[in-house]
Amino acid sequence: MPRPSQVSQRRAQLIRALAQVMAQQGYEAASIREIAQAAGLAPGLVHHYFPDKEALLVALTEDLGAQWLTRLDEAEGLAPEARLRRLISLHLSVDEARPDELGCWLQIIAEAARRPSVGAVWAGVVLSLRSRLVVALTALAEARGRTLDAEAGAAALLALIYGGLTLGATAGGPPGYAATAAWALVEGLLAAAPSADSPSQAAG
Structure with missing residues (x-):
């Protein structure tokens, strides 16, 4: 199980990544794979921190x-x-x-x-x-x-x-x-x- 500090860090990474991808191509076009890539994480990990x-x-x-x-x-x-x-x-x-x-x-x-x-x-x-x-x-x-x-x-x-x-x-x-x-x-x-x-x- 990830440590609380690691969870906060990963969530912050994903939040920043969504902002980055949204700025480039919009929310609707932003895929989980692209968000994960911008965060430097595997796509499968995203749902450990956010349900959708x-x-x-x-x-x-x-x-x-x-x-x-x-x-x-x-x-x-x-x-x-x-x-x-x-x-x-x-x-x-x-x-x-x-x-x-x-x-x-x-x-x-x-x-x-x-x-x-x-x-x-x-x-x-x-x-x-x-x-x-x-x-x-x-x-x-x-x-x-x-x-x-x-x-x-x-x-x-x-x-x-x-x-x-x-x-x-x-x-x-x-x-x-x-x-x-x-x-x-x-x-x-x-x-x-x-x-x-x-x-x-x-x-x-």
Whole structure:
């Protein structure tokens, strides 16, 4: 029986291998044999660590999600505006800094729509991403003296960010347009939000 440390090592090898093969030819076309070859393992060993390819995709989604959330923690401790700008930048930087990772995410999102096991993990990642934006938007609104529906704002901002990433990866566009549009959305939301000390708010 493999040692626990060896099991973790082999699982990590296979997760990285799936990401590598997906970046080259997509999830559907990736075979267990090709994944095993990329991991430097015999094909017959794959099923000792994952029951099927979908389980391996779930593990990759969990792994990439954890990495992404860790990167977003870089924004912690910054002033409200700097924090939100940094979160937006960190979201969008995956396009240029890690194009293979972005390719994996686009395929994960597509698979999440038809594979409940992948969809559940993806939904958890999105919830964590959105919660960070809610906190940052709330802090910025308070600093600006505004009362903002941060949940709705975060959902809109996240939709714009992912739309920008998807279009950037598939159709291109002017450099930096997604970040500019994201911040314009933030400023628009804040401008439309009532003042925290307005009569309507005080009456509530």
